Amino acid sequence: MSKLIEVTDLDIYYGDFLAVENVSMTIEPKAITALIGPSGCGKSTFLRSLNRMHEVIPGAYCKGNVTMDGQNLYGKNVDPVSVRRRIGMVFQRPNPFPTMSIKENVLAGVKLNNTKISKSDANDLVESSLRGANLWEEVKDRLDQPGSGLSGGQQQRLCIARTIAIQPDVVLMDEPCSALDPISTLAIEDLMNELKNEYTIVIVTHNMQQAARVSDRTGFFNIAGTGKPGKLIEFDDTEKIFSNPANKATEDYVSGRFG
Amino acid sequence: MTTSTPARTEPTSSRNAQVETSGIKPGRISQALHAGILIGSVLLALGLLYVFGTVSLFPLLMLGAAIYLVVIYVVGRAIEGRRHGLDRFVTGLVTTFFLMALIPLLSVIWTVVSKGLARFDAEFFTWSMRGVLGEGGGAYHAIMGTLIITGITTLLSVPIGIFAAIYLVEYGQKGRLAKALTFFVDVMTGIPSIVAGLFAVALFTLFLGPGARMGIIGSVALMVLMIPVVVRSTEEMLRLVPNELREASYALGVPKWLTISKVVLPTAAAGIGTGVTLAIARVIGETAPLLVTVGTTTNLNVNPFDGRMQTLPVFAYYSYATPGIPREAFTERMWAAVLTLMLIVMTLNIIARLISKFFAPKTGR
Numbered sequence: 001m002s003k004l005i006e007v008t009d010l011d012i013y014y015g016d017f018l019a020v021e022n023v024s025m026t027i028e029p030k031a032i033t034a035l036i037g038p039s040g041c042g043k044s045t046f047l048r049s050l051n052r053m054h055e056v057i058p059g060a061y062c063k064g065n066v067t068m069d070g071q072n073l074y075g076k077n078v079d080p081v082s083v084r085r086r087i088g089m090v091f092q093r094p095n096p097f098p099t100m101s102i103k104e105n106v107l108a109g110v111k112l113n114n115t116k117i118s119k120s121d122a123n124d125l126v127e128s129s130l131r132g133a134n135l136w137e138e139v140k141d142r143l144d145q146p147g148s149g150l151s152g153g154q155q156q157r158l159c160i161a162r163t164i165a166i167q168p169d170v171v172l173m174d175e176p177c178s179a180l181d182p183i184s185t186l187a188i189e190d191l192m193n194e195l196k197n198e199y200t201i202v203i204v205t206h207n208m209q210q211a212a213r214v215s216d217r218t219g220f221f222n223i224a225g226t227g228k229p230g231k232l233i234e235f236d237d238t239e240k241i242f243s244n245p246a247n248k249a250t251e252d253y254v255s256g257r258f259g
Numbered sequence: 260m261t262t263s264t265p266a267r268t269e270p271t272s273s274r275n276a277q278v279e280t281s282g283i284k285p286g287r288i289s290q291a292l293h294a295g296i297l298i299g300s301v302l303l304a305l306g307l308l309y310v311f312g313t314v315s316l317f318p319l320l321m322l323g324a325a326i327y328l329v330v331i332y333v334v335g336r337a338i339e340g341r342r343h344g345l346d347r348f349v350t351g352l353v354t355t356f357f358l359m360a361l362i363p364l365l366s367v368i369w370t371v372v373s374k375g376l377a378r379f380d381a382e383f384f385t386w387s388m389r390g391v392l393g394e395g396g397g398a399y400h401a402i403m404g405t406l407i408i409t410g411i412t413t414l415l416s417v418p419i420g421i422f423a424a425i426y427l428v429e430y431g432q433k434g435r436l437a438k439a440l441t442f443f444v445d446v447m448t449g450i451p452s453i454v455a456g457l458f459a460v461a462l463f464t465l466f467l468g469p470g471a472r473m474g475i476i477g478s479v480a481l482m483v484l485m486i487p488v489v490v491r492s493t494e495e496m497l498r499l500v501p502n503e504l505r506e507a508s509y510a511l512g513v514p515k516w517l518t519i520s521k522v523v524l525p526t527a528a529a530g531i532g533t534g535v536t537l538a539i540a541r542v543i544g545e546t547a548p549l550l551v552t553v554g555t556t557t558n559l560n561v562n563p564f565d566g567r568m569q570t571l572p573v574f575a576y577y578s579y580a581t582p583g584i585p586r587e588a589f590t591e592r593m594w595a596a597v598l599t600l601m602l603i604v605m606t607l608n609i610i611a612r613l614i615s616k617f618f619a620p621k622t623g624r
Contacts (some may be wrong), residue, residue, distance in 0.1 A: 090508075
């Protein structure tokens with residue numbers, strides 16, 4: 001299931017503005033890769049370019065190569081929709097579909113694509129996805145109620161269940177815990193640890209303790225100043241980044257002496 | 260509020276002292292006194308009118324309101340202080356203007372209902388005016404005409420309007436075409452309805468020659484009026500759908516058109532439904548464009564592609580403008596027609612409310 005992503009010389013633009021410059025990294029399968037760095041340094045932009053969500057914004061595009069198991073995701077004949085089916089994404093703010101029940105939200109990836117699915121298969125998929133997102137026990141008696149009636153932490157796990165229901169190879173998470181309380185955060189972090197047995201996970205976080213707790217590899221992004229492009233400063237094993245980083249800026253940032 | 264911030268750093272004893280000197284207010288105007296002032300003002304106005312002129316309802320209410328505003332300000336200021344007095348005055352002023360806005364509305368409803376009920380009977384809804392010269396007859400042909408013409412207009416305008424709005428919001432971005440479309444929609448929402456009517460006449464004169472009168476021409480005229488309203492309201496509703504939902508859908512590998520049809524439109528369905536019903540209500544009462552495109556007839560004609568049709572607004576207009584003998588019969592039919600039209604519009608509004616209630620995204624709380 002999980003796959004290796006290789007990024008080489010990726011430049012990401014919003015119109016004329018170069019937002020992220022010259023990123024190269026290898027994202028290992030069955031591991032959690034964390035991206036840290038100050039606000040506006042391009043972490044989320046980089047993350048969104050991994051499943052071609054970046055180009056959804058008008059005028060946004062990127063140059064360079066992103067390959068998943070050797071296949072170029074930005075190749076000429078590649079349909080961005082098919083890329084997004086292989087690489088799922090969880091957003092900063094929980095965003096369940098307000099018109100759908102909990103069950104329909106989990107099945108959204110299937111139903112919205114008009115894929116036929118038998119009732120028993122659908123029920124199995126709902127249960128396995130919700131169990132995978134550690135939400136089954138909390139919602140199994142109210143699957144037909146609206147997803148927006150859940151608490152923030154539950155909604156976020158519902159969004160994770162929705163993402164893993166399409167059985168992607170990679171799961172991208174854009175600050176998935178920044179809108180959540182510590183207990184929900186813990187639940188999501190435990191979940192990430194379980195998910196990494198099956199999926200490649202990339203997470204953007206502002207919480208350095210979180211990056212240190214959950215990730216195997218960490219990338220530090222920085223920006224020279226407003227209006228300048230963000231760059232990948234250092235990318236290494238999480239332990240090394242937080243104990244003995246090679247770069248001075250990384251050390252300043254992880255030790256809180258930044259800015 | 261004013262004392263709490265500095266008081267926080269001060270010792271407890273002085274804070275208590277401050278509250279005692281500044282926090283305690285003089286008494287309030289009791290409800291009984293308030294009601295007394297209100298009734299007294301009206302009675303005083305009644306007395307003044309009786310002494311200086313004739314008593315009638317509208318001047319009585321105006322004078323009563325004016326006296327009430329002055330008295331409540333003075334009394335409020337004396338008992339409750341300057342700020343409360345002013346508050347009482349402004350509350351009274353706003354309420355007065357609200358009631359003034361209600362007067363024409365209630366007056367219209369009262370007039371239409373009281374005068375329309377005279378002929379609001381079974382014959383009115385089952386008979387046309389064919390061969391009816393004086394009393395009797397009905398507006399069945401006009402009701403059918405209005406429903407058919409408005410129905411065709413709706414069937415044609417709603418898809419065009421919704422798709423145009425989808426283009427503007429989802430595809431056009433800020434391109435030139437989208438800007439031009441927005442501009443023309445804005446202009447078209449403001450054009451006088453007779454212009455739409457004459458446009459439709461001119462258009463069909465090209466195909467059918469001069470003098471053609473048909474239901475479909477009226478529908479085209481009403482379309483010109485309805486499409487901009489549908490585009491505008493749908494556009495607003497689509498813009499209200501959070502972008503996060505679109506992104507959530509894209510991130511699940513859902514193509515754009517399915518995202519629009521299955522996520523964006525259902526989320527906005529309540530608002531779009533309300534907008535469409537209000538747009539129908541907007542065009543159903545148009546008179547001038549139907550007068551020049553559909554004409555008038557006393558017979559029932561349910562074929563919008565063949566000849567003149569009758570519609571409720573035109574029916575009402577001709578009943579008033581060219582009555583026969585006895586005149587009362589025509590006037591009564593006119594009021595009944597207007598009442599019917601008002602009930603249709605009211606039904607549409609109720610439907611719009613039901614739509615927004617049942618289709619609105621559920622919160623589960």
